[in-house]
Amino acid sequence: xxxxxxxxxxxxxxxxxxxxxxxxxxxxxxxxxxxxxxxxxxxxxxxxxxxxxxxxxxxxxxxxxxxxxxxxxxxxxxxxxxxxxxxxxxxxxxxxxxxxxxxxxxxxxxxxxxxxxxxxxxxxxxxxxxxxxxxxxxxxxxxxxxxxxxxxxxxxxxxxxxxxxxxxxxxxxxxxxxxxxxxxxxxxxxxxxxxxxxxxxxxxxxxxxxxxxxxxxxxxxxxxxxxxxxxxxxxxxxxxxxxxxxxxxxxxxxxxxxxxxxxxxxxxxxxxxxxxxxxxxxxxxxxxxx
Numbered sequence: 599x600x601x602x603x604x605x606x607x608x609x610x611x612x613x614x615x616x617x618x619x620x621x622x623x624x625x626x627x628x629x630x631x632x633x634x635x636x637x638x639x640x641x642x643x644x645x646x647x648x649x650x651x652x653x654x655x656x657x658x659x660x661x662x663x664x665x666x667x668x669x670x671x672x673x674x675x676x677x678x679x680x681x682x683x684x685x686x687x688x689x690x691x692x693x694x695x696x697x698x699x700x701x702x703x704x705x706x707x708x709x710x711x712x713x714x715x716x717x718x719x720x721x722x723x724x725x726x727x728x729x730x731x732x733x734x735x736x737x738x739x740x741x742x743x744x745x746x747x748x749x750x751x752x753x754x755x756x757x758x759x760x761x762x763x764x765x766x767x768x769x770x771x772x773x774x775x776x777x778x779x780x781x782x783x784x785x786x787x788x789x790x791x792x793x794x795x796x797x798x799x800x801x802x803x804x805x806x807x808x809x810x811x812x813x814x815x816x817x818x819x820x821x822x823x824x825x826x827x828x829x830x831x832x833x834x835x836x837x838x839x840x841x842x843x844x845x846x847x848x849x850x851x852x853x854x855x856x857x858x859x860x861x862x863x864x865x866x867x868x869x870x871x872x873x874x875x876x877x878x879x880x881x882x883x884x885x886x887x888x
Contacts, residue, residue, distance in 0.1 A: 602635045603792065603815045604671060604785065604804040606642035608849055611862040617652060618859050619659045625809075625853075626665055633815035634808055636665065637698060639673035641739065641766075642806035642846055647864040650681050654688050661692035671732055671804065675700025679716045683723035696730040698764055698804070703740035710748045721756055729759050735776075736766040736787065743767075746775050753779065764804045774798060789814040790837050793830035796821040809849050811836045839881045843874060851875050852882070 674685035766787025
């Protein structure tokens with residue numbers, strides 16, 4: 599897989615909180631035009647506030663669009679391996695072969711054995727050699743750490759089907775450990791780690807803020823050149839601004855001028871207050887972000 603910056607694509611909703619698929623596709627087209635690949639139905643896409651049937655409809659919408667399927671890594675993880683397998687199978691049947699699979703994230707202190715069984719059940723249910731599984735390590739949200747031992751065990755059993763990982767732990771030392779596994783693609787979960795990640799052989803990143811912080815894509819071809827240093831500094835500064843706010847709400851707030859539906863967020867998340875929005879506008883202006 600060639601190096602790429604992926605955006606954990608935002609999901610737009612209408613006023614009645616149903617999905618705005620037209621706006622979703624249009625946002626995907628904007629990202630691709632700016633050399634950003636697509637990771638829909640992830641944390642930033644409010645996937646855990648979206649029903650299985652809605653996700654199936656969105657997978658079919660993606661499949662029937664002109665978006666290049668090879669530039670999509672689709673979030674299909676769920677608390678239930680049955681639902682995760684159904685979504686993964688639907689993706690594969692619609693020729694979207696790369697999926698991002700959260701571990702089962704409701705029960706706490708689950709064992710590596712339990713997480714292994716979850717992934718095994720999904721892979722054995724889908725039964726496809728075309729499947730490409732990217733594990734999703736985000737322990738601060740899921741409550742489950744995907745250990746190095748677990749990855750090695752899955753790799754040994756399922757070989758290339760276990761293709762890579764998105765490491766959103768925020769711990770670059772942890773990312774480096776995943777990089778030591780042979781024939782395994784590693785994406786840090788933030789463009790803050792993109793520059794350093796590319797230098798140790800990571801394949802890019804999958805990030806929330808690349809919905810708007812699109813200059814990150816330029817690092818793919820410049821990380822080993824002088825200009826890469828200034829691009830890296832700029833994208834990290836923008837990321838720092840967004841991290842001061844509830845990230846999903848802040849990202850949507852920056853896009854409201856394009857379409858008012860970007861102001862809609864599904865509970866339990868809420869939109870930024872007027873004060874927060876005005877602070878965000880000022881903060882972004884201060885770092886010359888347009």
